[in-house]
Amino acid sequence: MNQVKKADPNNKVAAENRKARFSYEVLDTVEAGLVLTGTEVKSLRQGQANIQESYASVEDGGIWLINSYLPEYLQGNRFNHEPRRRRKLLLNKREIAKLGQGVARDGMTLVPLKIYFNDKGRAKLLLGLARGKKLHDKRETEKQRDWAREKGRLLKERG
Numbered sequence: 001m002n003q004v005k006k007a008d009p010n011n012k013v014a015a016e017n018r019k020a021r022f023s024y025e026v027l028d029t030v031e032a033g034l035v036l037t038g039t040e041v042k043s044l045r046q047g048q049a050n051i052q053e054s055y056a057s058v059e060d061g062g063i064w065l066i067n068s069y070l071p072e073y074l075q076g077n078r079f080n081h082e083p084r085r086r087r088k089l090l091l092n093k094r095e096i097a098k099l100g101q102g103v104a105r106d107g108m109t110l111v112p113l114k115i116y117f118n119d120k121g122r123a124k125l126l127l128g129l130a131r132g133k134k135l136h137d138k139r140e141t142e143k144q145r146d147w148a149r150e151k152g153r154l155l156k157e158r159g
Contacts, residue, residue, distance in 0.1 A: 033090030056110035
Protein backbone atom coordinates (compact mmCIF):
# COMPACT_ATOMS: atom_id res chain seq x y z
CA MET A 1 0.00 0.00 0.00
CA ASN A 2 1.13 3.49 -0.63
CA GLN A 3 1.39 5.47 2.57
CA VAL A 4 -0.34 8.84 2.66
CA LYS A 5 1.95 11.82 3.12
CA LYS A 6 1.94 13.93 6.28
CA ALA A 7 -1.21 15.96 6.75
CA ASP A 8 -0.93 18.99 4.52
CA PRO A 9 -2.08 22.18 6.27
CA ASN A 10 -3.85 23.20 3.05
CA ASN A 11 -6.16 20.18 3.26
CA LYS A 12 -9.44 21.08 4.92
CA VAL A 13 -10.71 18.27 7.12
CA ALA A 14 -14.47 17.80 6.70
CA ALA A 15 -14.92 14.89 9.12
CA GLU A 16 -12.60 12.93 11.39
CA ASN A 17 -13.02 9.63 13.21
CA ARG A 18 -11.03 10.33 16.37
CA LYS A 19 -12.07 7.14 18.18
CA ALA A 20 -10.72 4.93 15.39
CA ARG A 21 -7.08 5.12 16.47
CA PHE A 22 -8.10 4.38 20.06
CA SER A 23 -10.31 1.39 19.22
CA TYR A 24 -8.22 -0.01 16.37
CA GLU A 25 -4.56 -0.63 15.62
CA VAL A 26 -4.20 0.94 12.15
CA LEU A 27 -1.70 -1.12 10.16
CA ASP A 28 -1.95 0.58 6.77
CA THR A 29 -3.67 3.61 5.26
CA VAL A 30 -4.79 4.41 1.75
CA GLU A 31 -6.31 7.53 0.19
CA ALA A 32 -9.55 6.89 -1.70
CA GLY A 33 -11.75 9.12 -3.78
CA LEU A 34 -15.47 9.35 -3.09
CA VAL A 35 -18.36 9.22 -5.56
CA LEU A 36 -20.55 12.10 -4.36
CA THR A 37 -23.46 14.14 -5.68
CA GLY A 38 -23.32 17.94 -5.82
CA THR A 39 -25.36 18.48 -2.66
CA GLU A 40 -23.15 16.02 -0.77
CA VAL A 41 -20.04 18.02 -1.67
CA LYS A 42 -21.68 21.26 -0.55
CA SER A 43 -22.79 19.61 2.69
CA LEU A 44 -19.24 18.30 3.27
CA ARG A 45 -17.80 21.78 2.76
CA GLN A 46 -20.01 23.00 5.61
CA GLY A 47 -18.20 20.49 7.83
CA GLN A 48 -21.13 18.77 9.51
CA ALA A 49 -20.40 15.22 8.32
CA ASN A 50 -19.97 12.32 10.75
CA ILE A 51 -18.02 9.10 10.13
CA GLN A 52 -17.87 7.84 13.74
CA GLU A 53 -20.09 4.75 13.22
CA SER A 54 -19.17 4.16 9.59
CA TYR A 55 -17.10 1.39 8.04
CA ALA A 56 -16.05 0.23 4.58
CA SER A 57 -17.00 -3.05 2.96
CA VAL A 58 -15.67 -4.97 -0.05
CA GLU A 59 -18.63 -5.88 -2.28
CA ASP A 60 -19.10 -6.56 -6.00
CA GLY A 61 -15.43 -5.94 -6.83
CA GLY A 62 -15.50 -2.48 -5.23
CA ILE A 63 -15.26 -0.86 -1.83
CA TRP A 64 -18.25 0.95 -0.32
CA LEU A 65 -18.47 3.41 2.56
CA ILE A 66 -21.44 2.40 4.71
CA ASN A 67 -23.35 4.32 7.40
CA SER A 68 -21.53 7.64 6.99
CA TYR A 69 -23.69 10.67 7.72
CA LEU A 70 -23.69 13.70 5.42
CA PRO A 71 -26.60 15.96 6.38
CA GLU A 72 -28.91 17.26 3.68
CA TYR A 73 -27.86 20.53 2.09
CA LEU A 74 -30.49 23.08 3.09
CA GLN A 75 -30.58 24.88 -0.28
CA GLY A 76 -30.64 21.55 -2.16
CA ASN A 77 -34.43 21.44 -2.38
CA ARG A 78 -35.64 18.47 -4.46
CA PHE A 79 -32.11 17.58 -5.65
CA ASN A 80 -31.02 16.64 -2.14
CA HIS A 81 -29.36 13.36 -1.23
CA GLU A 82 -30.15 10.66 1.31
CA PRO A 83 -27.99 11.37 4.43
CA ARG A 84 -26.93 7.77 5.16
CA ARG A 85 -26.67 6.27 1.67
CA ARG A 86 -23.85 3.90 0.65
CA ARG A 87 -21.05 5.71 -1.17
CA LYS A 88 -18.64 4.08 -3.60
CA LEU A 89 -14.91 4.54 -2.96
CA LEU A 90 -12.55 5.05 -5.88
CA LEU A 91 -9.45 2.84 -5.70
CA ASN A 92 -7.46 0.96 -8.31
CA LYS A 93 -7.86 -2.82 -8.68
CA ARG A 94 -4.59 -3.66 -6.95
CA GLU A 95 -5.53 -1.63 -3.86
CA ILE A 96 -9.02 -3.17 -3.77
CA ALA A 97 -7.52 -6.68 -4.01
CA LYS A 98 -4.99 -6.02 -1.25
CA LEU A 99 -7.59 -4.52 1.11
CA GLY A 100 -10.02 -7.34 0.30
CA GLN A 101 -7.39 -9.95 1.13
CA GLY A 102 -6.60 -8.25 4.44
CA VAL A 103 -10.26 -8.26 5.42
CA ALA A 104 -11.01 -11.82 4.24
CA ARG A 105 -7.86 -13.65 5.32
CA ASP A 106 -6.52 -11.75 8.32
CA GLY A 107 -9.87 -10.72 9.85
CA MET A 108 -9.12 -7.01 9.69
CA THR A 109 -11.53 -4.12 9.28
CA LEU A 110 -11.64 -1.15 6.91
CA VAL A 111 -12.04 1.94 9.08
CA PRO A 112 -12.56 5.44 7.66
CA LEU A 113 -10.18 7.80 9.48
CA LYS A 114 -11.05 11.17 7.95
CA ILE A 115 -12.66 12.92 5.00
CA TYR A 116 -10.84 15.95 3.67
CA PHE A 117 -10.42 18.11 0.58
CA ASN A 118 -7.05 17.83 -1.19
CA ASP A 119 -5.09 20.61 -2.93
CA LYS A 120 -7.29 20.36 -6.03
CA GLY A 121 -10.48 20.67 -3.95
CA ARG A 122 -11.51 17.03 -4.38
CA ALA A 123 -13.06 15.12 -1.48
CA LYS A 124 -10.82 12.26 -0.31
CA LEU A 125 -11.22 9.60 2.36
CA LEU A 126 -8.31 8.31 4.41
CA LEU A 127 -9.11 4.63 4.84
CA GLY A 128 -7.27 2.46 7.35
CA LEU A 129 -6.76 -1.29 7.32
CA ALA A 130 -7.04 -2.01 11.03
CA ARG A 131 -7.17 -4.73 13.66
CA GLY A 132 -9.42 -4.26 16.69
CA LYS A 133 -7.71 -3.63 20.02
CA LYS A 134 -8.46 -5.68 23.09
CA LEU A 135 -9.41 -3.96 26.35
CA HIS A 136 -5.90 -4.26 27.82
CA ASP A 137 -4.42 -2.69 24.67
CA LYS A 138 -6.79 0.27 25.05
CA ARG A 139 -5.73 0.67 28.68
CA GLU A 140 -2.07 0.64 27.62
CA THR A 141 -2.74 3.34 25.02
CA GLU A 142 -4.51 5.44 27.66
CA LYS A 143 -1.60 4.97 30.08
CA GLN A 144 0.97 6.06 27.48
CA ARG A 145 -1.11 9.12 26.57
CA ASP A 146 -1.44 10.14 30.23
CA TRP A 147 2.30 9.69 30.81
CA ALA A 148 3.16 11.81 27.76
CA ARG A 149 0.85 14.56 29.04
CA GLU A 150 2.34 14.40 32.55
CA LYS A 151 5.90 14.40 31.17
CA GLY A 152 5.09 17.51 29.14
CA ARG A 153 3.80 19.26 32.26
CA LEU A 154 6.89 18.33 34.26
CA LEU A 155 9.26 19.54 31.56
CA LYS A 156 7.30 22.77 31.21
CA GLU A 157 7.52 23.48 34.96
CA ARG A 158 11.27 22.75 34.98
CA GLY A 159 12.23 24.87 31.99
